[in-house]
Amino acid sequence: MSTGLASQISDAVKTAMRAHDSLRLGTLRLLQAAIKQKAVDERVEPDDAAILAIIEKQVKQRRESIAAFESAGRTDSANQERAEMDILKEFLPQGASPEEIAAAIEAAFAQAASQGQQGGAAMGAIMAQLKKALAGRADMAAVSAQVRTKLNG
Template identity: 65%
Template sequence: MSTQLAAQISDAVKSAMRAKDSARLGTLRLVQAAIKQKEIDERTTLDDAQILAIVEKQVKQRRESIAAFQQAGRTESAQQEQAELDILQEFLPAQASEAEVDAAVQAALDEVSAQGVSGPAAMGKVMGLVKQALAGKADMSLVSARVKAKLSA
C-alpha cells in the first residue's frame, strides 16, 4: 500500500487512533483489510484506481445495507451504516454534477451509436464508457437508470 490513496487511508487510521475514535478506526481498518486481502489474492501492489474500486465497493455495500435496515425498521443499524458510509465517502473524488453526468452519458451514447449499436443492446457498452469517465464520481445505479431511460426514449 504505497500509493497516494493508500497513504491517505493510513494517515486517517493514525489520526483516528490518536483521537481514540473507535468507530472511525474500525471502518478505516475494514478498508485497509480489504485492500490488503486484494493485494494478497493478486500477489501485487494495488494502484490508486484499484484502491478506489475497493472503496466504491464498500460504499455500495453500505448503501445496500442502509436500504435493507430501513426497510426492516432497524434504524439504529441504518444509522451506524450511514456513519461508516460518510467516512468512506471522504476517500472518493468529488461527486460529479448533474450536468457532468448528463454530458458523460450523452458522449457515451453518441460513441456507441456511431459504432452502429442501438437500443437495449447498447446498455453494456454505454455503461462501460460512462463508468470509465465517472469512476468514483457518481452512483452508478442512478447513472444506469438514466442511461436506460435515454436508450428506451
Template identity: 55%
Template sequence: MGLKERITEDMKAAMRAKDSARLGTIRLLTAAIKQKEVDERIVTDDAQVQAIVEKMIKQRKDSITQFEAGGRQDLADNERAEMAVLSEYMPAAASEDEVRAEVAAAVAATGASGPQDMGRVMALVKQKLAGRADMTQVSALVKAALAKS
C-alpha cells in the same frame, strides 16, 4: 500522496485522537485492501483502492435499507457513520448535468442507435465516471437516452 498512504495517515490520526468509530471503519477498509492484495498477489493502486471503497459504500447502503426495514435504526445509523467516513476517500461526485452530458457524449461517440448498444455506451461512460456517479442511475439515463434514439 497516494490513496493508500492517505488512509494509513488518517488511521494514525484517528488513533491519536482516540476516535474509535472512525478508526474501526478505516481498519475495515485497510483490511479489505490487504485482503485483495493477498488474494490476487498484487499491490493495489489508487483505482483499485477506489473500487474497494465504492464496493464498501454500496454494502453500507444495502445494509441501511435492510436495517431500516427491520426496525433497527441504531444499526442503520452506525452504517451511515461508516459510509460518511468511506465517502471521504471517493472523488467529488459528478453533478446530474455532468452525468447527462457524459451519457450524451458516449451515445454520440459510439453511434448507438438503440437498446442493443447499451453495453458499449455503459463501458465508455463507466470509464469516465467510475467512482463519481451511481452506476444504477447512470444505467437508467443511458437506457432513457437509447430509447429516444
C-alpha cells in the same frame, strides 16, 4: 500499501487512533483489510484506481445495508452504516454534478451511435465508457438507471 491513496488511508487510521474515534478507526481498518485482501488475492500492490474501486464497492455495500436496515425498522443500525459510508466517501473524488453526468451520458450515447450500436445492445458499451468517465464520482447504479430510461425512449 505505498500508493498515495493507501498512505492517506494509513494516515487517517493513525489520526483516528490518536483521537480514540472507534467508529472511524473500525471503518478504516475494514477498508485496509479489503485492500490487503486484494493485494494477497491478486499478488500485486493495488494502485489508486484499484483502491477507488474497493472504496466504491464498500460504499455500495453500505448503501444496500442502509436500505435493508431501514425496511426492517432498525434505524440505529442504518445510522451507523450511514456514518461509515460518510467516512468512506471522504476518500472518493469529488462527486460529479448532475450536469456532468448528463453530459457524459450524452457523449457515451453519441459514441455508441457512431459505432452503429443501438438499443439494448449498446448498454454494455455505454456503461463501460461511463464507468471510465465517472469512476468514483457517481453512483453507477443511478447512472445505469438513467441510461436504461434513455434507451427505452
